[in-house]
Amino acid sequence: MTVQQKKLIEANLTVGFVAKRSGVKVSTLHFYETKGLIRSWRNNGNQRRYKPDVLRRVAVIKAAQAMGITLEEIKQTLATLPDERTPTKKDWSALSKQWQAQLDERIAFMQRLRERVDGCIGCGCLSMDKCPIYNKDDYLGDIQNGAVLLNNN
């Protein structure tokens, strides 16, 4: 049995192990901890140790980010998970529900935007008086409080 397998079974994960398994850097885990998104305890030598469910947490954080949710919002939502016990299926389900709705909204927004792009940006009405694209009340109002997609490469 390797050390890592042992660690896994003992449910007592090192930061390096969590980093490798979750696909984020050690520095990111440190960072998430300072932001209150994940938690750890320390061993005798002051090194971080994690419960296995941190992996799910990180996965959820990443998924939520990919949906366009900020770390701050994610933190808020993760805070609704139980503090004392390990989250159950039901707990994670509730999170999923919250973000589902947001995601639906964003998809709808993008679809409206696509129509707009198709219908308006490519349209022939280059006159400033007539083209709705020139009217920010009509056009940008939607975008103002909408979503922004970014590449994270």
Added chain:
Amino acid sequence: MTVQQKKLIEANLTVGFVAKRSGVKVSTLHFYETKGLIRSWRNNGNQRRYKPDVLRRVAVIKAAQAMGITLEEIKQTLATLPDERTPTKKDWSALSKQWQAQLDERIAFMQRLRERVDGCIGCGCLSMDKCPIYNKDDYLGDIQNGAVLLNNN
């Protein structure tokens, strides 16, 4: 006839006018200019003047941003517009086509993500050995080069 109407007709827009009409700040227009996204010439008193099509350009920039396209990418795409003449319907159409495809991709990505969130984050398989969420090759691979949505409030 107001001064602004006059300006419009003379096709010789001030930065303040463009800012108001396009819904961005004057500093943003300055910024876009330094980034090569829009252009202006100067009057005798060294003040910026714009052609009316700058309004469409800014609108297009905003729309593209809302689709998750970075300013750098937008710049690349805008560079395909003709330099010498005012862009026509056809020119803008071509841009629209390029971004349509990207937008479609992103929407599809989000939809996959939603399924994933629904099926996986909320699922019961909290075991690290079995749940695909713990396997970054299977799960995070998609996200790695995917999109990130942010609020821009």
Added chain:
DNA sequence: TTAAAACCTCAAGTTAACTTAAGGTCAACA
């Protein structure tokens, strides 16, 4: 037991996309 690998903290750096500030010039209108 000892050297390398992994870990620690804290401060500073990074990128995108802007915004704000300071200090000065120009233009519009009463």
Added chain:
DNA sequence: TGTTGACCTTAAGTTAACTTGAGGTTTTAA
């Protein structure tokens, strides 16, 4: 003709989400 509002430039500040570096300690494995 003055004064207020619009502009100008340049530099520095801002926010999110991390990353990098320096200098030092702990663990692991041969």
